[in-house]
Amino acid sequence: MSIATFISPTKKKISLNADFRKDLFMSPVSKDITLLKDEDAVKDAIKNLILTDRGERLMQPNLGGNIRAMLFENMTPGTLKLIKDRVTSTIETYEPRAELLDVLVSGDLDTANVSVRITFYVRNAEQPIQLDVILQRNR
Amino acid sequence: MANPKTPITELDFDSIKAQLRLYLQTQTQFKDYNFEGSNLSVLLDVLAFNSYQNNFYTNMAINEMFLDSAVLKNSIVSHAKELNYLPRSRKSAKAIVTVTITDNDATDSTITIPTYASFSATYQGESYNFVTNESYTARRTAPGIYTAEGVEIFEGEILASFQKEGFIVDSDGILRVNLTNNEVDTDSLVVFVDAEETDDQNIFVRANTIFGVKPTDKVFYVEAYLDDKYAIYFGKNQFGEQPEEFEDVRVRYRICSGAEPNGASSFTSSFREGSTIAVTTTSAASGGIERESLESIRYFAPKALQIQERAITTNDYEILLKQAFPEITAVSAYGGEQLDPPQYGRVAISVFLNGSTEIVSSTLSNSYISYLNERSPLGIEPIFVQTGFVYADISVAVKYTRKTTEKTAADLEALVRTAVANYSSANLEDFNKTLRVSKLSSIVDGLDTGIESNEITITPIIEYSPPVNFNTNPTFKFEAELVKPYPYKSTNGFTNFKPSIKSSTFDIKGTCVFMQDDGDGNIMLVTDEVSNPQITNPTAGTVDYTTGLVKLTNFNVEAFTGAAIKITANTKEKDVKAPKGRVFIVRDTDVKVTMDLEEFKAPVATSSATNPPNSTTTS
DSSP, X not given: OOHHHHHSOSSOOOOSOEEEOTXXXXXXXXSSBOEEEHHXXXXXXXXXXXXXOTTOSTTOTTOSOOOGGGGGSOOOHHHHHHHHHHHHHHHHHHXXXXXXXXEXXXXXXXXXXXXXXXXXXXXXXXXXXXXXXXXXXXX | OOOTTOOOOOOSHHHHHHHHHHHHTTOSSOOGGGOTTSHHHHHHHHHHHHHHHHHHHHHHHHHHTSTTTOOSHHHHHHHHHHXXXXXXXXXXXXXXXXXXXXXXXXXXXXXXEXXXXXXXXXXXXXXXXXXXXXXXEEEEEETTEEEEEEEEEEESEEEOOTTTOEEEEOTTOOEEEEOSOTTEEEEEEEEEESOOTTOOOSEEEEXXXXXXXXXXXXXXXXXXXXXXXXXXXXXXXXXXXXXXXXXXXXXXXXXXXXXXXXXXXXXEEOOSTTOEEEEEEEEEEEOOBOOOOHHHHHHHHHHHHHHTTOOOSHHHHHHHHHHHOTTEEEEEEEEGGGSSSOOTTEEEEEEEETTBOSOOOHHHHHHHHHHHHTTSOTTOEXXXXXXXXXXXXXXXXXXXXXXXXXXXXXXXXXXXXXHHHHHHHHHOSSBTOEEOHHHHHHHHXXXXXXXXXXXXXXXXXXXXXXXXXXXBOOEEEOOSOBOOXXXXXXXTOSTTOOOSEEEOOEEETTEEEEEEEOSSSEEEEEEOOSSSOOEEEEEEEEEETTTTEEEESSBOBSEESSSSEEEEEOBSSSSEEOOTTEEEOOOGGGEEEEEEEOSSOOOOSOTTOSSOTTEEEEO
């Protein structure tokens, strides 16, 4: 019997969500790819959804926030509202694990960046989670 | 290892992705496979798409591996090549003309019409070029006038593409010449090896099989190549002489327009300077066809392998003729011993052309026979028997009601007529066909809810166009048992006599008569009078009630109405079978529909009325 068996906690936390990282980062200890778990996995998934343009994913032409095109529009309150709507509808459609609380979209005219702050609950988690995504013309 | 329940038969993207998710359910490490935003889902998309592409490719590749499922023309042609089948190229329309050359300065006794002499025709607004395939000699018929009859001209233009064709010597050392033009008529191919452009020496001729070809024979073979094109190859000094690599292989052929010029009948020519050339058409352009369709190749290629270019069985004759002459709709082939009188050692061939009841021209029939002669066994001689037709008087009595339909009698009658025509085109219009009354009756019953019932009576008709004022002894075979009437007695007259054989009227010796049987096996001629018909000839012929054979003797007709004399027979069987060598045709003019309304039937007003008041009769 290995030593690890003796020193492992008896109650191991069970992760409901587990995904690998985009960069396939390898753990220097286990020499295995590292995982994103629970809230981190959901946050990464939401970020992926928002930054995906429609038609980008194979065989799923409707998936994604399609926001990149919006960044080249005039930064008016209307454009920001449109971005907000798209972010909201994308998350509500494709990410059932997130219960959306709020989406704040603000634009910086000088840098032409749009920052999106998404507040949501992960189902079965107590604390709300805040995710900030900076949308730049050059991603 | 995959879940044993994971299906592996799915082909589309979504199903494959669902399979991958199903597999991931069996592990606990990655859990986000169900959510589209996850990185794992992106990976699943890539995997599923890759599998989908492989599935599609494999499916298409395997489809193309079989003749039945191949879609690409090149694949089908390649399969046909394995079966030693050469898909038919376009064929030039051929016309036969008489050429009259007027040249007052000419003193020779003949003038030669050169090979590839050009003729022009305009047909349906398009201009076409015709050429001869060989040289003809026009003979002097009067001073300065030269005539050549039976000149065959073919639509198309001669392409002497000496320098244009590609040469390929494959790894086996076989020289192939790819013809660059896909409008070629492969019948016109002429190959010259190592000959000057103007030199027609060293001609190689086309061979279709390797039978009897010696190593030194100058032959070439044709095979289908990619993209509707053809290639020429040689016998590699085993089945024909093989040109050396340094020798020029030159090809001359005709490119044509296929079926478009069929029917062109007016030609002009000016192949000889200083002469006036008049062209009289003997036979209008016909026989031009497009290259073989994919479905046709799919159908005929395995059959060509089956019959091996040999006409042995009846089916072989049919396949060979239909393949070579697509204008043929149906073929009937039977032994000469069944002819009357029997002709042993011969095979009788009749064809039905494109739904036409016209007589097949001797030019066409000769080409069919010469084609079959090369493929018939020794001692068997194919002969052409002019195709006969059998028609039928169809009387459809329909009872209908207005309770369950809004259609009028005319609407229903139109439906019935269309149904009869459809039945005919689907089940008849071929040799050896039988008109089944019950089948037709059930079709009529099912046409509309308003049709209560129907009764169909069918009488076969054979038409005969006799030469006028000429003694003939024609025979007509109904090949069915006839209803034998009680013998005719002059004391009873014709009023209640129901003959088995009856004809339309014709003139003999200045009297308008018709023929009918007398119940004793004789055919008599009766004057066409309503009040007092007289028998002019009690023994004009005989009828065999068992076989339905009618024989007329010394039949000399002066005139007849219509295109032919109609001879009808009253058969015992309700179903009517076409006699041997005859095609069954149903004409709309022979169909009589009687519509009888079932309800509101008023009593017959007068005894003189021929039809009940609520019925209409049309024919």
